[in-house]
Amino acid sequence: MPSITGVSAVDELRGPDGHGPLDKGRASTGRLGDRIFSGTARGAGVLVIAIVTLIAVFLLSQAIPALAKDKVNFLTSTQWNVDATPLQFGIANLLWVTVLSSAIAMVIAVPLGVGVALFITQYAPRWLSGPAASLVDLLAAVPSIVYGLWGLQVLGTHMEGIQTFLIRLFGWIPVFKDAGIGAASTILTVGLVLSIMVLPIVTALSREVFAQTPTTNMEAALALGATRWEMIRTAVLPFGKPGVISASMLGLGRALGETVAVAVILSALAGSAPWSWSMFNGGETFASKIANNAAEFDSPQKAGAFMAAGLVLFGLTFLVNGIARVVIERRKAFVE
Amino acid sequence: MTAVSVSSDSRLNAEHPGGPALGFGHRSRGRALRNQLARVVMWTAFAIAMMPLVWILWSVVSKGGQMLLDSHWWTNSQRGITNRVVGGGAVHAIQGTLIEALATALMAVPIGVMTAIYLVEYGRGRLARIVSFTVDILTGIPSIVAALFIYAVWVTTFGFQRVGFAVCLALVLLMIPVIVRSTEEMLKLVPNELREAAYALGVPKWKTIAKVVVPTAFSGIITGVLLGLARVMGETAPLLILGPYTKSIATDLFGGLMPTLPTMINQDRTEVLQPAVDRVWGAAMTLILLILLLNIAGRLIAHFGRPKT
Numbered sequence: 013m014p015s016i017t018g019v020s021a022v023d024e025l026r027g028p029d030g031h032g033p034l035d036k037g038r039a040s041t042g043r044l045g046d047r048i049f050s051g052t053a054r055g056a057g058v059l060v061i062a063i064v065t066l067i068a069v070f071l072l073s074q075a076i077p078a079l080a081k082d083k084v085n086f087l088t089s090t091q092w093n094v095d096a097t098p099l100q101f102g103i104a105n106l107l108w109v110t111v112l113s114s115a116i117a118m119v120i121a122v123p124l125g126v127g128v129a130l131f132i133t134q135y136a137p138r139w140l141s142g143p144a145a146s147l148v149d150l151l152a153a154v155p156s157i158v159y160g161l162w163g164l165q166v167l168g169t170h171m172e173g174i175q176t177f178l179i180r181l182f183g184w185i186p187v188f189k190d191a192g193i194g195a196a197s198t199i200l201t202v203g204l205v206l207s208i209m210v211l212p213i214v215t216a217l218s219r220e221v222f223a224q225t226p227t228t229n230m231e232a233a234l235a236l237g238a239t240r241w242e243m244i245r246t247a248v249l250p251f252g253k254p255g256v257i258s259a260s261m262l263g264l265g266r267a268l269g270e271t272v273a274v275a276v277i278l279s280a281l282a283g284s285a286p287w288s289w290s291m292f293n294g295g296e297t298f299a300s301k302i303a304n305n306a307a308e309f310d311s312p313q314k315a316g317a318f319m320a321a322g323l324v325l326f327g328l329t330f331l332v333n334g335i336a337r338v339v340i341e342r343r344k345a346f347v348e
Numbered sequence: 349m350t351a352v353s354v355s356s357d358s359r360l361n362a363e364h365p366g367g368p369a370l371g372f373g374h375r376s377r378g379r380a381l382r383n384q385l386a387r388v389v390m391w392t393a394f395a396i397a398m399m400p401l402v403w404i405l406w407s408v409v410s411k412g413g414q415m416l417l418d419s420h421w422w423t424n425s426q427r428g429i430t431n432r433v434v435g436g437g438a439v440h441a442i443q444g445t446l447i448e449a450l451a452t453a454l455m456a457v458p459i460g461v462m463t464a465i466y467l468v469e470y471g472r473g474r475l476a477r478i479v480s481f482t483v484d485i486l487t488g489i490p491s492i493v494a495a496l497f498i499y500a501v502w503v504t505t506f507g508f509q510r511v512g513f514a515v516c517l518a519l520v521l522l523m524i525p526v527i528v529r530s531t532e533e534m535l536k537l538v539p540n541e542l543r544e545a546a547y548a549l550g551v552p553k554w555k556t557i558a559k560v561v562v563p564t565a566f567s568g569i570i571t572g573v574l575l576g577l578a579r580v581m582g583e584t585a586p587l588l589i590l591g592p593y594t595k596s597i598a599t600d601l602f603g604g605l606m607p608t609l610p611t612m613i614n615q616d617r618t619e620v621l622q623p624a625v626d627r628v629w630g631a632a633m634t635l636i637l638l639i640l641l642l643n644i645a646g647r648l649i650a651h652f653g654r655p656k657t
Contacts, residue, residue, distance in 0.1 A: 127393025269490020
């Protein structure tokens with residue numbers, strides 16, 4: 013599992029002049045080979061910066077002309093008529109479906125992932141904890157289109173009962189209102205499948221931080237007479253909390269951006285469908301909207317509308333990943 | 349109140365019987381109960397997590413396993429096969445997937461490894477922090493956004509056709525961060541003494557990196573590459589936008605159509621006729637097998653080729 017902290021400079025002891033022993037330039041001989049090699053390495057790094065900048069620039073440059081021609085409010089409108097003149101498109105629907113499906117996924121995956129991580133690090137017998145971790149990681153190896161296929165054709169056929177039950181129990185709440193869509197292709201089914209896809213991410217990172225709990229903290233709790241659960245609650249969980257938060261954020265980033273599984277499962281609604289809060293409805297997320305309409309990119313104007321949606325998705329995942337990074341950086345400062 | 353002993357290993361054993369319990373008061377029945385409850389909850393969590401894994405693998409194997417036993421699956425393409433006809437193979441899609449993965453790796457590995465070398469061996473200060481930060485952003489980019497970006501560059505700006513190579517470009521964006529992060533970890537594991545020994549012998553820095561540091565971390569780098577490949581081979585979103593499917597064998601990355609396993613699944617996923625449905629699940633199983641093989645190979649190399657220190 014690669015580090016998510018993003019800090020790579022090896023921490024070295026600083027000399028009296030404030031430089032580490034192997035700081036740049038000090039070990040280099042200034043020969044041609046050294047200059048070429050370090051130049052190439054730096055070039056690769058700069059290339060990565062250039063790529064990320066270009067992504068933002070290109071999406072912006074294609075989205076802005078379309079946004080300028082947009083005759084309805086981009087953020088609050090539920091219409092998506094990219095064929096119409098004047099152009100009318102808004103993301104309210106996409107945003108709600110994206111947020112709702114990801115929220116369902118997180119509500120299931122975070123507690124479950126933390127439980128599994130605690131199981132692997134604290135409860136599983138030693139012979140089981142290694143294989144158990146690998147098995148959960150295996151969930152990440154299943155391609156998203158297979159998740160989509162399975163979600164629609166296998167899991168979906170079992171959703172009818174759950175949906176009827178939830179509607180009967182909570183039907184008076186708008187989110188649980190019956191929307192008359194086949195149970196296999198609702199936002200709820202998508203949320204369930206997303207939770208399975210996010211689970212290995214949440215588990216892997218939580219496992220990593222739980223395993224780092226200082227033994228002294230755990231021993232101190234046990235020496236005071238804590239049961240194993242009390243030890244976990246007073247030593248492991250407080251220590252791992254920032255890690256769990258950033259793990260959830262990274263998982264959320266994945267859930268927000270998941271494309272194909274959502275596109276396969278969720279039934280797209282006609283443009284004239286009335287607004288609904290329900291999780292038993294169909295709809296489209298940002299990602300599935302773009303994927304479903306790949307054939308419509310023929311004119312720059314239409315493509316621009318989808319680029320604008322892609323840009324919002326980029327912004328959302330950027331924000332979520334940024335929060336994850338800030339949380340883990342602060343934890344580092346706290347631990348060290 | 350009975351103590352339940354579970355761990356005979358070096359792990360801390362919380363269930364000690366009786367004894368003076370200072371900070372947490374005496375061990376009441378409620379606390380013992382909650383402790384047991386927590387244990388049950390954790391085991392259940394693991395059992396629940398295993399359910400979808402077993403269920404998915406079982407669905408795929410039971411619906412698609414039969415297809416893979418037929419030797420035609422591995423030698424024929426889908427050329428001329430309609431959804432009513434049984435038969436045909438996936439060799440065109442397997443080939444396409446492998447070719448695209450290889451082309452992606454050829455582009456992503458040098459960039460990724462060099463970036464990691466920069467971050468670990470050279471990078472200090474602001475530029476290194478920015479590079480590290482952008483790698484993080486790249487990690488979080490959804491595959492559909494990467495595909496949109498390549499579409500904006502390749503098709504809208506340059507006016508090229510949608511071809512296999514464009515898919516590779518999008519996949520490169522997704523593979524670079526995986527390789528950078530795993531290579532970084534591996535380079536950091538190389539002990540500094542090795543570098544210092546080389547410097548002491550007067551070996552220039554670039555030769556130290558190329559002849560000492562990278563070879564020491566080589567197996568770890570390969571593992572990262574294989575895991576990165578496993579990730580991009582299952583990606584479907586860029587293929588939907590940039591890589592049209594065909595039923596025949598096509599090996600030209602610039603030739604327009606390029607069949608791959610994910611697009612083969614996508615092509616027929618709405619079919620209801622049994623032969624086509626079987627082929628969809630067969631392709632799904634083939635794809636999972638390929639990815640699994642890469643994962644296992646990566647882990648084996650990681651296991652047997654640890655840096656010799």
